[in-house]
Amino acid sequence: MSSLTRREAVERARLVAVRSYVIELDLTAADSFTSRTVVEFSCTEPGAESFAELKGAQTAHVTLNGAEVPIVDGRVKLAGLAAENRLEARFTARYSPSGEGILRFVDPEDGQTYLYGQAPLDDAQRMFVCFDQPDLKAPMTLTVHAPEEWTVRGNAAVARRDGGRWEFAQTPPLSTYLFSFIAGPWHRLEREHDGIALGLLCRRSLAAGLDADADALFAATAAAFDRYHELFGVRYPFGKYDQAFVPGFAGGAVENPALVNYREEFLFRAGATDSDRHRRFVVMAHEMAHMWFGNLVTLRWWDDVWLNEAFAELMGWRVAGETGRHPAAAADFAIWRERWGYLADERPSTHPVAPDGIADTAVAFQNFDGISYAKGAAALRQLAVHLGDEVFLSGLREYFRRYRFGNAALTDFLAVIGDAAGRDLTGWAELWLRSTGANTLRPLPARAAGGPAGLTVEQSGRPLRPHRLTVSAFASDGSVLRVPFTIDAAATTVPGIAAAPAGTVLLLNDGDDTYAKVRFDPFSRAALPAVLPDLEDPLARAVIWASVMDAVRDGGEIPPSEFLALLVAALPAERQEGIFEEVLTFARESLARRGLIPFGPLAEVCTAALAAAAPGSGRQLATARALAGVAGVPLLRSWLGDDAPEGLVIDADLRWSLLLRLAALGSADPDEIAAEERRDPSSTGAERAAACRAAFPSAEAKAAAWEALVHDSNPRLAIANAEAFWQAGQEALTDGYAERYFTDVPAMLEGRYLPAALKVVRFAFPVYSPRALASADALLRTDLDPLLRREIADGADELRRWT
Numbered sequence: 043m044s045s046l047t048r049r050e051a052v053e054r055a056r057l058v059a060v061r062s063y064v065i066e067l068d069l070t071a072a073d074s075f076t077s078r079t080v081v082e083f084s085c086t087e088p089g090a091e092s093f094a095e096l097k098g099a100q101t102a103h104v105t106l107n108g109a110e111v112p113i114v115d116g117r118v119k120l121a122g123l124a125a126e127n128r129l130e131a132r133f134t135a136r137y138s139p140s141g142e143g144i145l146r147f148v149d150p151e152d153g154q155t156y157l158y159g160q161a162p163l164d165d166a167q168r169m170f171v172c173f174d175q176p177d178l179k180a181p182m183t184l185t186v187h188a189p190e191e192w193t194v195r196g197n198a199a200v201a202r203r204d205g206g207r208w209e210f211a212q213t214p215p216l217s218t219y220l221f222s223f224i225a226g227p228w229h230r231l232e233r234e235h236d237g238i239a240l241g242l243l244c245r246r247s248l249a250a251g252l253d254a255d256a257d258a259l260f261a262a263t264a265a266a267f268d269r270y271h272e273l274f275g276v277r278y279p280f281g282k283y284d285q286a287f288v289p290g291f292a293g294g295a296v297e298n299p300a301l302v303n304y305r306e307e308f309l310f311r312a313g314a315t316d317s318d319r320h321r322r323f324v325v326m327a328h329e330m331a332h333m334w335f336g337n338l339v340t341l342r343w344w345d346d347v348w349l350n351e352a353f354a355e356l357m358g359w360r361v362a363g364e365t366g367r368h369p370a371a372a373a374d375f376a377i378w379r380e381r382w383g384y385l386a387d388e389r390p391s392t393h394p395v396a397p398d399g400i401a402d403t404a405v406a407f408q409n410f411d412g413i414s415y416a417k418g419a420a421a422l423r424q425l426a427v428h429l430g431d432e433v434f435l436s437g438l439r440e441y442f443r444r445y446r447f448g449n450a451a452l453t454d455f456l457a458v459i460g461d462a463a464g465r466d467l468t469g470w471a472e473l474w475l476r477s478t479g480a481n482t483l484r485p486l487p488a489r490a491a492g493g494p495a496g497l498t499v500e501q502s503g504r505p506l507r508p509h510r511l512t513v514s515a516f517a518s519d520g521s522v523l524r525v526p527f528t529i530d531a532a533a534t535t536v537p538g539i540a541a542a543p544a545g546t547v548l549l550l551n552d553g554d555d556t557y558a559k560v561r562f563d564p565f566s567r568a569a570l571p572a573v574l575p576d577l578e579d580p581l582a583r584a585v586i587w588a589s590v591m592d593a594v595r596d597g598g599e600i601p602p603s604e605f606l607a608l609l610v611a612a613l614p615a616e617r618q619e620g621i622f623e624e625v626l627t628f629a630r631e632s633l634a635r636r637g638l639i640p641f642g643p644l645a646e647v648c649t650a651a652l653a654a655a656a657p658g659s660g661r662q663l664a665t666a667r668a669l670a671g672v673a674g675v676p677l678l679r680s681w682l683g684d685d686a687p688e689g690l691v692i693d694a695d696l697r698w699s700l701l702l703r704l705a706a707l708g709s710a711d712p713d714e715i716a717a718e719e720r721r722d723p724s725s726t727g728a729e730r731a732a733a734c735r736a737a738f739p740s741a742e743a744k745a746a747a748w749e750a751l752v753h754d755s756n757p758r759l760a761i762a763n764a765e766a767f768w769q770a771g772q773e774a775l776t777d778g779y780a781e782r783y784f785t786d787v788p789a790m791l792e793g794r795y796l797p798a799a800l801k802v803v804r805f806a807f808p809v810y811s812p813r814a815l816a817s818a819d820a821l822l823r824t825d826l827d828p829l830l831r832r833e834i835a836d837g838a839d840e841l842r843r844w845t
Contacts, residue, residue, distance in 0.1 A: 044115055044116065044117065045164070045402040045403045045404040045405075046095075046164060046174065046175060046402060046403045047401060047402040048343055048344075048345075048400060048401055048402065051175045051177070051343060052343075054092055054093075054173065054175065054178070055175070055177050055178060056086065057085055057086055057087060057090055057092050057123075058083055058084070058085060058086075058092055058173060058178060059083060059084045059086075059178075060081065060082075060083045060173055060178050060179070060180035061082040061083055061084065061180060062081070062082045062180050062181050062182070062183070062212075063079065063080075063081055063170065063172065063180055063181070063182045063183070064079065064080040064081075064182075064183045064185075065077070065078075065079050065169075065170045065182060065183070065184050065185070065221075066078040066079070066184075066185045066186075066187075067169070067170075067184070067185070067186050067187070067223070068187040069144075069157055069186060069187060069188045069189075069225050070187055070188065070189060070206070073136060073137065073146075074100065074134050074135060074136045074137065075134065075135060075137065075144055076132070076133070076134050077131070077132070077133055077134075077135070077169060077170050077171075078130075078131070078132045079129075079130065079131045079132075079170040079171045079172070080128065080129070080130050081094070081128070081129040081130075081131075081171065081172065081173075082126075082127070082128055083126075083127050083129065083173070083180075084125060084126050084127065085123040085124065085125060085126075085127060087123075088123060088124055088125045089122060089123065090123050091119075091120060091121045091122075091123070092120045092123060093117045093118055093119055093120055094117070094118040094120060094129060094171050094172060094173050094174075095116055095117060095118065095164070095167035095171070095172060095173070095174045096113055096116060096117075096118050096131060096133065096167055096171045097116045097143075097164075097165075097167045097168050098135045098136075098143060098168045099113070099133035099134065099135050100133070100134050100135055100136065101133060101134050102131065102132070102133035102134075103131070103132050103133070104118050104129070104130070104131040104132075104133075104171060105129070105130050105131075106120055106123075106127060106128075106129050107124060107127055107128055108128075116167070118131070118171060129171065131170070131171035133171075135168065137157065138168070138795070139755045139756065140292070140755055140756070140757050140793075140794050140795040140798060141160060141290070141291070141292040141293075141757055141795035141797075141798055142160065142165045142168060142795045142796075143159065143160070143165050143168030143169055144157055144158070144159045144168070144169055145157065145158055145159075145160065145290055145291075147288075147289045147290040147725075149245055149246075149247055149289065149725070150723055150724065150725055150728065151247040151723055151724055152246065152247050154226065154227050154245065154246060154247070155226060155227075156224070156225075156226035156227075156228070156245055156288070156289055157224065157225045157226055158222070158223065158224040158225070158286070158288050158291075158303065159221065159222050159223045159224075160222060160296065160303070161218060161219045161220065161221045161222060162219045162296065163219055163344065163403050163406055163407065164219070164403045165219075166218035166219060166221050167218075169221065170221075172218045173218070174218045174219070175217075175218070175343075176217040176218075176219060176340050176341055176342065176343065176344070176449065177217075177340070177342045177343065177449040178217075178218070179215035179216055179217050179340065179447065179448070179449065180215055180216070181212045181213055181214060181215055181216070182197065182198075182212070182213045182216055182221060183210065183211075183212045183213075184196045184197070184198070184209075184210045184223065185207065185208065185209050185210070186207075186208045186210075186223060186225060187206055187207055187208075188206050188208065188225045189206055190205045190206040191227060192206070192225055192226055192227055192228075193225070193226070193227065193228045193230055193243075194208040194223065194224070194225045195223065195224050195225075195228075195241070195243065195284050195286070195301055196208075196210045196222065196223040196224075196300075196301060197210075197213045197216065197220070197221065197222060197223075197280070197298060197299050197300050197301055198210045198211040198212065198213045198280075198281065198282075198300060199211050199239070199281055199282050199300075211281075213280075213299070213300075214279065214280065214299075214447050215447045215448075216299060216337070217340050220297075220298055220299055220336075220337060220340075221298070222296075222298035222301050222303065223301070224243065224286050224288065224301065224303070226245070227245075227246055228243045228244065228245065228246070228286070229243065229244055229245065229246045229248070229249040229252060230242070230243045231243075231252065231253070231256050231260075233260045235260070235263070235264040235267060236264070236267060236268070236271075238267065238278060238281075238282065238283055239281070239282040239283070240260060240263055240264075240282070240283050240284075240285075241282065241283070241284035241285065242256060242259055242260070242284075242285055242286075242287075243284060243285070243286040243287070244286070244287040244306070244309055245287075245289055247724070248287065248306065248309055248311075251309050251310065251311055252287070252309060255309065255310065258319075259285070259326075262323050262326055262365075262367060263283070263285070263326065263330075265365040265367065266323075266326060266327045266330050266361055266365065267283075267330070268365075269361045269364055269365050270330065270331065270334070270357070270361065273357070273361075273435060273438075274334055274435075274438060274439060274442060275439045276334065276338070276439065276442045276443070278333055279333065279334075279337075279338050279446075279447075280299045280300040280333060280337070281300060282300055283300055283302075283330075284300060284301045284302070285302045285303075285304065285326070286301065286302070286303050286304070287303075287304050287305070287306045287308060287309040288303045288304070288305070288306065289306055289725055290725065290756075290757075290758060291303060291304070291305040291306070292757045292758065292761075292795055292797055292798035292801075293305065293797055293798075294325065295308070295325050295328070295329050296329070297329045297332030297333070297336060297337065297354070299333065299337045302326075302329045302330070304325070304329075306725075306726070307726070308322050308325065311693070311694060311695060311724075311726065312691070312693030312694055312695055312696075313660075313663050313691055313693050313695075313696075314660065314663075315619055315660040315661070315663050315664040315667075316619050316660040316661070316664070317374075317619035317620050317623060317660075317664060318660075319660075320362065320367070320368040320370075320371070320374065320619075320620070321368075321374070321620070323362050323367045323368055324358050324359055324362045324368060324371065324374075325358070326358075327357065327358040327359075327361040327362050328354045328355060328357075328358030329354070329358075330358075331353065331354040331357040331358055331361070332350060332354045334442060335349065335350055335353035335354050335357070336349070336350035336353075336354065338442060338446060338447065339441065339442060339445040339446070339448065339449070339450050340448070340449050340450075341449065341450070341451070342449040342450060342451045343400065343451070344400045344403065344405075344406030344409070345396065345397050345398055345399065345400040345406075345409075346396060346450075346451050346452055347406065347409050347410060347414045348395045348396050348413075348414045348418040348475070349396075349450065349451075349452070349455060351410065351414045351415045351418065352395065352414060352415065352417075352418025352419045352421070352422055353418075353419075353422065355379065355415045355416060355418065355419035356418075356419040356422045356423055359371050359372070359374075359375045359379070359419070370580040370581070370618050370620065372554060372581045372584075373580040373581040373583065373584035373618055373620065373621060374584070374618070374620035374621075375419075375554075376554045376581060376584040376585055376588055377584040377587060377588050377620060377621050377624045377625075378620060378624050379412075379415070379416045379419070380416050380417075380419075380420050380554070380557075380588070381416075381588045381591070381592070381624070382412035382415070382416045383412045383413060383415070383416030383417035383418075383419075383420060383557070384412075384417075384480055384559060384588075384592060385412060386411050386412030386413050386416070386417065387412070387413060387417055387478065387479055387480050388479075388480075388596075388839075389835075389836045389839055389840075390832075390835040390836060390839050391408070391411075391832045391835060391836050392413060392478045392479065393408075393409065393413055393478060394413075394475060394476050394477060394478055395413055395414065395417055395418045395421055395474070395475040395476075396452045396471070396475040396476060397409065398476070404796075404828075404829070405828060407796055407797065407800070407829065408828070408829060408832055410797070417480075417557060418475075420556075420557035421474040421475060421557055423555070424474070424509075424510075424555065424556050424557055425459075425467075425470065425474070427510060427555050427556075428470075428510060429459075429462075429463045433462055433463050434459065434462075434463075436462045437458050437459035437460075437461070437462030437463065438459075440458050440461070440462060441454075441455060441458045441459070444458060452471065452475065456468065456471055473505055473507045473508075474507065474557075477505055479503055479504065480503060480557060480558055480559050481501050481502065481503040481506065481507055481509070481558045481559070482501070482502045482503055482558065482559045482560070482561060483499055483500070483501055483509065483511075483529065483550045483551065483558050483559070483560045483561070484499070484500045484502070484550075484560075484561040484563075485497055485498070485499055485500075485513070485548050485550060485561070485562070485563045485566075486498045486499070486500055486533075486563070497513065497535065497536045497539050497548070498533055498534070498535050498536075499513070499527070499529055499533065499534055499535075499536060499550065500532065500533045501529055501531070501532055501533065501534075501558075502532075506530070506531060506532060507530070507558075508528065508529070508530035509528065509529050509530070509551075509556040509558055510526070510527075510528045510555060510556060511526070511527065511528075511529075511550065511551045511552075511553070511555050511556045511558075512524050512525065512526045512527070512551070512552045512553050512555065513525050513527060513536055513539055513548060513549065513550050513551075513552065514548070514549045514552035514582065515539060515546050515547070515548055515549075516546065516547045516549065516573050516577055516582070517545065517546045517573070518545045518546070518569065518572050518573050518576075520576065520578075523539060524552060525537070525538045525539045544565055544568075544569070545569050545572065545573075546565070546566070546569055546573070547562070547566045547569045547570055547573045547574070547586070548562070548563060548565075548566045549562075549566075549582060549585060549586060551585060552579075552581075552582050552585065553581065554581060554584075554585055559589070559592055559596075560585070560589050561589065561593060561599070562589065562590075562593075567600070567604070570586070570590070570608055570612070571607065571608055571611035571612060572611075574586060574608070574611070574612040575611065575612045575615040576615075580617070580618045580621065583616070583618070583621060584618070584620075584621050587621060587624070587625050590605060590608065591605075591625070591628050594632075594633075595632065595843060597843075602633050602638040602639050603639070605629070605633070605639075606629070606633075606639045606643060609625065609629055609643070609644075609647060610643055610646070610647060613625055613626065613647050613651070614647055614650040614651045614654070616651075619660070619661065619664045622651065622664065622665070622668065623664065623668065626644065626647070626648070626668045626671075626672075629644055630644060630671055630672055632844070634672070634770070635769075635770040635810070636770065636810060636844050637770065638844070641672050641674075644672040645669060645672045645673050645674065645677075648665055648668045648669035648672060648673075649669060651665040651668075652665040652666060652669060652687065656689070657687070657688045657689025657690070658689035658690075658691075659689070662687070662689060662690055663690070663691075663696075666686075666687070666690050666696065667696060667699055670696065670699040670700050670703055671699065671703060672703075673703065674707075675704065675707055675709050678700045678703055678704050678709075679704075679709075681696075681700055682697065682700050682701070682704075694721075694722045694726075694727070695726075695730075697718065697722075698718070698722070698727075698730035698731075698733075698734070701714070701715065701718055701730075701734050702730070702733055702734050702737055702766065705734040705735070705737040705738045706737040706738075706739070706766075706769045706772075708738065708739045710734060710738070711738070712735065712738065712743070715731050715734045715735055715738075716731070718731065718734075719731040725758070728759065729758050729759060729761075729762040730762070732747075732750065732759050732762040732763050732766075733762040733763070733765060733766035734766070735747060735763075736750075736751075736762070736763045736764075736765075736766040736767045737766040737767075737769050739769070739771075739772045739775055740775075741775060744767070744772075744775050744776060744779065747763045747766070747767050748763075748767070748779060748782070748786075750763045751763040751764040751767065751790070751802055751806050752786050752789050752790055753789065755793070755794075757794060757795055757798030757799070757801075757802070758798075760790075760794070760798070760802045761798060761801050761802055761805060764801070764802045764804075764805035764806040765805045767779075767805075767806060768808060768809050768810055770810060773810065773811065776808070776810075776811070777811060777813065779808065780808035780811035780813050780814040780817070781813070781814070781817050783806060783807065783808050783814070783817075784814075784817045784818065784820075784821045784834075787803055787806075787821075787830060787834070788827070788830065790802045790803050790806065791803065791827070791829070791830065796829075800829060800833060803830065803833045803834075804833050804836075804837065807833070807834070807837035807841075808841075809837070809840070809841060811841075812841070812845045814838070814841060815838055815841060815842060815845065818834050818835075818837065818838035818841075819838065821834060822834060822835055822838070
């Protein structure tokens with residue numbers, strides 16, 4: 043089926059202006075739905091030809107101005123267009139098992155059925171006939187027929203209900219990819235804040251969890267709205283605001299106007315750490331930011347994905363910190379999200395934040411990554427630092443005013459922000475948005491113990507960029523000297539930071555004001571084990587840890603043994619859960635599972651941190667989860683046998699974590715996994731059980747897991763099998779699959795919701811087998827699907843770094 047090209051989209055937007063969509067969905071049948079659509083649109087050149095889209099129909103009847111028109115390869119042929127036109131379509135289609143179009147989910151706990159519609163990027167055409175591109179916005183009016191006992195929600199408020207017939211108000215102009223609805227016996231809670239009707243929804247079997255968390259969720263939503271109204275000076279433009287925790291969702295969250303959908307993991311089934319709640323609020327604030335960045339003002343074409351995602355990323359983290367709901371948000375961004383951007387920027391698949399070559403919609407899927415999100419957010423934050431926050435915000439307010447309910451591109455954004463700043467931002471964009479790669483900043487001090495010091499900062503990488511940042515000297519006695527400076531060349535001398543004694547850590551980019559990798563001089567590296575545990579500033583600690591991990595990964599500038607010594611010295615004292623989790627995850631996944639450091643010291647670090655945590659605290663739960671991933675069999679068995687530390691509740695999620703580690707060690711057999719799945723008959727339980735079976739070291743378990751990750755139509759189960767398949771120490775069992783991967787990888791994409799399929803491809807890459815490199819290189823020399831080429835090239839690059 044053809045993917046819409048940029049050239050086609052530009053030509054169609056020149057010819058067509060969509061006046062309105064009237065959509066009617068009949069959801070009363072068990073295995074399929076019926077869609078009726080009326081599209082009113084105009085044409086600038088009467089007599090011209092164009093096309094609309096309709097994908098996945100079993101039976102279809104489509105007319106243009108009363109005359110039947112053909113559908114060829116998912117395209118509705120429109121010839122002889124009039125100045126004003128009426129396109130009508132009626133079709134039936136099956137519900138999706140994987141996530142595109144209308145997904146049908148049957149709750150394994152109570153047998154109830156739930157439906158929801160997802161349109162990104164080009165799946166609106168699976169639900170109604172449309173002109174499926176972002177710059178052909180139009181108002182939408184939805185009617186849904188559903189079983190009378192169901193609840194239905196959409197992008198607008200309910201205007202009228204008559205039994206099972208739900209009529210919704212007309213929306214403001216929307217892009218087709220933002221259309222959504224949910225239908226089923228949802229559990230729904232309602233509040234109001236500042237004139238905005240708020241709703242929270244989940245399936246009935248999770249009602250108790252939603253009820254317990256509702257006050258916190260509503261309060262967080264209200265706080266985010268208040269802060270966005272202050273920052274943007276533009277009120278929320280879509281009336282009501284529903285947030286639904288939907289089952290079977292393959293993504294994390296999606297920003298449908300007035301109906302945000304989240305994966306159910308954000309509705310905590312049992313205990314939650316502070317980090318869990320902090321990061322959930324960041325996601326909530328991110329999706330709310332999209333109501334302005336993406337929904338009110340929408341990208342014109344997919345090369346400006348960053349206009350949506352980088353802004354939402356930046357503002358989500360900012361609002362999380364400024365509302366006080368994530369006090370260490372800046373630190374968490376640096377250690378988690380910004381580091382994601384640096385990793386993506388080193389891979390073969392790196393691309394500019396704002397590329398100028400997204401040829402079609404299929405290629406656009408590749409750019410929902412660490413570049414568009416994290417690097418884009420860091421670049422925008424750096425721009426705000428340079429221009430001043432008030433100038434930056436005044437430009438955003440004008441941007442919303444000028445392009446309200448319209449579309450914009452990079453040039454439009456630069457013009458508006460540049461006008462507010464009184465400067466031309468074209469050069470800035472070329473350096474930060476149109477180029478790739480991160481600069482590396484390195485201190486070159488002439489420093490000896492007890493002697494004078496001078497500091498030269500060297501910048502490498504191309505292009506060289508201007509960086510405004512702070513260098514700080516952290517001494518072992520707790521004193522700090524901070525000096526702001528700017529570097530815009532290959533090297534610069536920093537005044538005012540001379541004669542730093544031995545035992546001091548010099549940190550470039552303290553405050554994380556610019557996007558650049560930083561390194562340490564040998565004296566600072568030697569001082570880190572003594573200074574880092576007592577350093578008070580969580581952002582400084584996050585920047586230090588991120589820089590150390592990058593130096594370990596980047597050609598072994600810091601050897602794994604030195605990293606392990608620092609981890610043992612400093613990590614047990616780490617107060618910020620997000621930093622603790624990310625450092626330990628790197629140690630476990632990148633080093634221990636590759637045999638570069640032993641598991642034992644990691645377990646000792648976690649044990650020490652656990653002993654220091656207050657019983658029953660989120661900190662205790664966070665360190666217990668970490669320990670569950672690295673501990674040996676005796677501890678794992680004792681916890682499963684109810685011999686846990688005081689205050690620690692071994693809830694369902696923690697039990698699964700313990701069982702996964704036991705399975706990987708060969709100490710949890712299939713019968714025990716099956717018994718745990720009976721104990722937790724939820725969809726999450728099914729996924730965790732699949733992961734445990736995939737991790738178990740037997741030929742039968744590996745064969746079954748491989749079959750599932752290649753062919754299972756349930757994307758969540760396929761992803762679970764892929765994530766757990768490769769386990770350190772199981773090479774004798776899995777080496778054969780390292781070569782089989784490259785034969786089976788096209789089938790991993792076939793017939794699956796694309797974002798989920800790409801996750802399967804990524805997680806199933808043979809991460810511990812150097813033999814895979816030859817097979818990867820051979821496949822990359824063939825005529826390969828661009829999406830597969832990207833994933834395989836990136837997987838091979840990561841493997842090569844550690845081989």
